Amino acid sequence: MAKAMKNPPAYGVTSVDHALQLAVILQVEGPITVSEAARRLGVARSSAHRLLSTLVYRDFAVQNDDRSYRAGPVLEIAAKAQSNVGALRTAALGPLRTLVDTLDETANLTIRTGRTARFIASVECTRALRVGNREGMVFPAHQVSGGLVMLAALADDELTALYAHAPTDGSAEHPDLAELRGELRAVRSSGVAVNLERSERGLVAIGRGVTDPSGATIAAVSVSMPSVRYSPDRVKEIVSALTVAADRISAEMHEGVR
Structure with missing residues (x-):
């Protein structure tokens, strides 16, 4: 049986990886605050805010009235579960x-x-x-x-x-x-x-x-x-x-x- 190797890319881009991690969190867990995102990623709050703002711009996230973020239209099907x-x-x-x-x-x-x-x-x-x-x-x-x-x-x-x-x-x-x-x-x-x-x-x-x-x-x-x-x-x-x-x-x- 053929094997599919799944190893980290040789030239990974940290900001891209962080954005993808946040998308996964929104997709499988639900709303997250800037502070919690910063803690989970091990980055500064300002960096977490920029990442979440980018996800909002690309419709991967939506900001709630309480300033937390939830899955956006791109992830809404998975967000139902x-x-x-x-x-x-x-x-x-x-x-x-x-x-x-x-x-x-x-x-x-x-x-x-x-x-x-x-x-x-x-x-x-x-x-x-x-x-x-x-x-x-x-x-x-x-x-x-x-x-x-x-x-x-x-x-x-x-x-x-x-x-x-x-x-x-x-x-x-x-x-x-x-x-x-x-x-x-x-x-x-x-x-x-x-x-x-x-x-x-x-x-x-x-x-x-x-x-x-x-x-x-x-x-x-x-x-x-x-x-x-x-x-x-x-x-x-x-x-x-x-x-x-x-x-x-x-x-x-x-x-x-x-």
């Missing part, structure tokens, strides 16, 4: 930080939209060699551990419908469906998915599902690490910590809807 995503992210941040404290590896929360998986929260560990923040990134669902966990939650006919119009050329965006079904059976059996350099060279990730009160899988929590620090001997410890984190996120979501 922001409340649940925002609640998920809020519920996950504490457990993700605990997960990082426990394993000293980067932790993430992922949701699935169709055939893609989006990272909606990411907490980096402090090691010099580490997997960076993935928040806002989108990958084909079958290439990342969280995406595999969520695909495994689908019934066979749902999976067939999801990839009904996919070509059979083995491209990264369209997996071999027979092969994928076999992989998903293993994920269902174990409750976890392992990404061994599947999405990015030198990266290993292990994911577990987050469920709602009905038991439906609504997200996935994962731990990512450089492949040089991975060994099968770590899996039991990682899965145990992931289970605790997933249960805490599920419980917090349950509390939030009471």
Whole structure:
């Protein structure tokens, strides 16, 4: 199966990256103030204000009467779904930080939209060699551990419908469906998915599902690490910590809807 490498650009433009990060925040979380934007990006308030003003000019954002900013017309379709995503992210941040404290590896929360998986929260560990923040990134669902966990939650006919119009050329965006079904059976059996350099060279990730009160899988929590620090001997410890984190996120979501 072909791999799609997703590495930082060699000549990244910081201001562009910051603007895109803000667009993602507006899209998946909802309104944000200039002060909060500055804190999240680690920039001065004046810089955050200029970035938000540019997003308003390009219709990616709209300023509210209280001077906060919300998703604009360009993002309004995705903004309709922001409340649940925002609640998920809020519920996950504490457990993700605990997960990082426990394993000293980067932790993430992922949701699935169709055939893609989006990272909606990411907490980096402090090691010099580490997997960076993935928040806002989108990958084909079958290439990342969280995406595999969520695909495994689908019934066979749902999976067939999801990839009904996919070509059979083995491209990264369209997996071999027979092969994928076999992989998903293993994920269902174990409750976890392992990404061994599947999405990015030198990266290993292990994911577990987050469920709602009905038991439906609504997200996935994962731990990512450089492949040089991975060994099968770590899996039991990682899965145990992931289970605790997933249960805490599920419980917090349950509390939030009471």
